[in-house]
Amino acid sequence: MKKLTKREALEKCRDMWQYLADNSNVDDKKSVPQVRKDNPYLRCYCCEYAIQQSHDKCFSCSICPLSRYWHSKRHISCELSSLNRGWTSWQYASSDTDRRKAALRIVAACKRELAKLDE
Numbered sequence: 001m002k003k004l005t006k007r008e009a010l011e012k013c014r015d016m017w018q019y020l021a022d023n024s025n026v027d028d029k030k031s032v033p034q035v036r037k038d039n040p041y042l043r044c045y046c047c048e049y050a051i052q053q054s055h056d057k058c059f060s061c062s063i064c065p066l067s068r069y070w071h072s073k074r075h076i077s078c079e080l081s082s083l084n085r086g087w088t089s090w091q092y093a094s095s096d097t098d099r100r101k102a103a104l105r106i107v108a109a110c111k112r113e114l115a116k117l118d119e
Helices: 006-022 033-038 045-053 096-118
Strands: none
Touching (some): 006 045
16 A cells, blocks of 8 residues: 555545445445555554554554544544454444444544644
8 A cells, every 4th residue: 555644544544434434334344445445454544554654664553643532531442442352432333323423433533633734
C-alpha cells in the first residue's frame, strides 16, 4: 500500500467506517471494497499510517491519528485493545443498530481530527 499522509489515513478510515455504518448488516471489515483493494495493516488505515510512520516498522499505537480517543470517556475501543484480541465495540455489537452507532462514533472522531488538520 502506498504511503499515507495523516489526512489520507483519517479520510480512508472515515470512509470505511461510514460504509460499515451504512451497511450495518456487514460484520467484517474485509467486506468493505476499499479495504479488500488496499489491504491496510490490521484492516485499519490508521494502523497502516502508524506502522508506516514507525522508523523500525515496530507498531506503536501512540502514532495512531485517533489515539487520543482510545480508552477515553468517549470509549471508542481500538482494534488492539483488550490484549490484542482484535475485537471492537463494533464487532461486539449485539444488533445492527448498535453496530451502526459504534461505527458512527469512529466516523465522528475521524471528522473531528480532520477538522483539526484544517485549523
